[in-house]
Amino acid sequence: MPELPEVETIVRELREADLIGLKVEKASVFWERSIAHQSGAAFCKRIANQEILDISRRGKFLVFSLKQDTLLVHLRMTGKFLIDKEDSLVHGHERVRLYLSDGSILRYEDQRKFGKWYLVGDPEQVLKRIGIEPLSKDFTLTAFKDLLKRSNRQIKPFLLDQGFVAGLGNIYVDEALWQAEIHPVRTIQTLNEKEKNALHKAIIKVLKAGVKNIGTSLGSARANYFSVSGRRGNNQQKLKVFRRDGLPCLRCQTTICKMVVAQRGTHFCPSCQKL
Ligand SMILES: [Zn+2]
Numbered sequence: 001m002p003e004l005p006e007v008e009t010i011v012r013e014l015r016e017a018d019l020i021g022l023k024v025e026k027a028s029v030f031w032e033r034s035i036a037h038q039s040g041a042a043f044c045k046r047i048a049n050q051e052i053l054d055i056s057r058r059g060k061f062l063v064f065s066l067k068q069d070t071l072l073v074h075l076r077m078t079g080k081f082l083i084d085k086e087d088s089l090v091h092g093h094e095r096v097r098l099y100l101s102d103g104s105i106l107r108y109e110d111q112r113k114f115g116k117w118y119l120v121g122d123p124e125q126v127l128k129r130i131g132i133e134p135l136s137k138d139f140t141l142t143a144f145k146d147l148l149k150r151s152n153r154q155i156k157p158f159l160l161d162q163g164f165v166a167g168l169g170n171i172y173v174d175e176a177l178w179q180a181e182i183h184p185v186r187t188i189q190t191l192n193e194k195e196k197n198a199l200h201k202a203i204i205k206v207l208k209a210g211v212k213n214i215g216t217s218l219g220s221a222r223a224n225y226f227s228v229s230g231r232r233g234n235n236q237q238k239l240k241v242f243r244r245d246g247l248p249c250l251r252c253q254t255t256i257c258k259m260v261v262a263q264r265g266t267h268f269c270p271s272c273q274k275l
Pocket of ligand 1 (some may be wrong): 023249250251252254262269271272273
C-alpha cells in the first residue's frame with residue numbers, strides 16, 4: 001500500500017507533468033465503486049470543466065484543488081495514476097479517466113479496487129480526522145509527546161492510526177521502530193523520554209529517506225507501487241528490517257523475527273527491540 005513517501009512521489013510527478021492549470025474537460029468512470037458518496041454519472045457531471053489549481057498531499061490522500069471543488073484520492077492497496085498523451089484503449093484495471101484540456105488523459109488503474117475518489121466542496125469533510133503531518137514543521141518533539149499522552153495502546157497500532165500521525169503505514173512504522181530500538185507491541189506508557197525522542201527522530205528519518213528514494217516498490221508485478229512515470233521506487237533496497245525476517249539484523253546480527261501486530265506482518269529485531 002502506498003504510504004507517505006509513495007504518495008508524495010506521485011504528487012510531485014503529477015505536478016512535474018504540468019497538470020496544474022489544465023481543465024478537466026470530461027471524465028469516464030468504469031467502476032462505480034471507485035467513486036465515493038455519488039454515482040459515476042454525478043461525478044462526471046460535477047467535475048467537468050473544472051480547472052486543476054493545485055495538487056498536493058494530506059496523509060495518504062492526493063489532493064487536487066479544483067476551481068469549485070476538491071478531489072481527494074486514496075490509493076489504498078493498488079491504485080495508481082498514469083498519463084497518456086493521447087486517447088488510448090481502456091486498460092482492464094482502469095477505473096476512472098480524466099480527459100484534460102491539453103489533450104492528455106489522466107488514467108487511474110486499481111487492480112484490487114479498494115481505492116476511493118471523493119469529489120467534495122469542503123475537503124475537511126474527508127480529512128478532518130487526519131492527524132499531524134510528520135514532515136511538516138508542526139511535527140515537533142513536543143507535539144509528538146502530546147499525541148503519545150492521548151493513548152496507551154501498543155506503539156505500532158498507534159503509529160498506524162491516521163488520526164495521530166498521518167501517512168505512516170506498515171513499512172515505515174516497522175522501519176521507524178527498528179531505528180528507535182522499540183519493540184512494536186510496547187505500550188506507550190512504558191516508553192521512556194529517550195525512546196520517545198528516538199522514535200520522533202526515526203519517523204522523520206525513515207520518511208525523508210523514503211521520499212528521497214522515490215518510494216518503496218516491493219514486487220515487480222503491475223499491482224505493486226510504481227510512480228506515475230512508471231519508475232519503481234529505490235527504497236526497498238534501503239530497508240533495514242521490513243521483510244528481512246530470517247536475515248541478520250544490520251545492527252547486531254541477531255536474526256530478524258516476524259509476528260502479527262494489528263493484523264499486519266511485523267518485522268523486528270528481538271535483541272535491539274526488547275519487550
Ligand atoms: Zn538487532
